[in-house]
Amino acid sequence: MRDLLAERVSFKQFEETAHGEVKQITRQYKPGHNFNLNINYTF
Numbered sequence: 001m002r003d004l005l006a007e008r009v010s011f012k013q014f015e016e017t018a019h020g021e022v023k024q025i026t027r028q029y030k031p032g033h034n035f036n037l038n039i040n041y042t043f
Contacts, residue, residue, distance in 0.1 A: 011027040 008028060008030045010025050013024045013026055015022045015024075
C-alpha cells in the first residue's frame with residue numbers, strides 16, 4: 001500500500017521581496033490510493 005491517506009502534493013516557490021516573503025504554489029495534485037497484491041505459490 002502506498003499513500004494510504006491520499007494527501008495532496010504541492011510544489012511551492014518562495015521569494016523574498018521588499019514587502020516580505022511571497023509563496024506561490026506552482027503545481028498541486030491529489031494522487032489517490034495505490035494497492036498492489038502479489039501471490040507466489042510453489043509446488
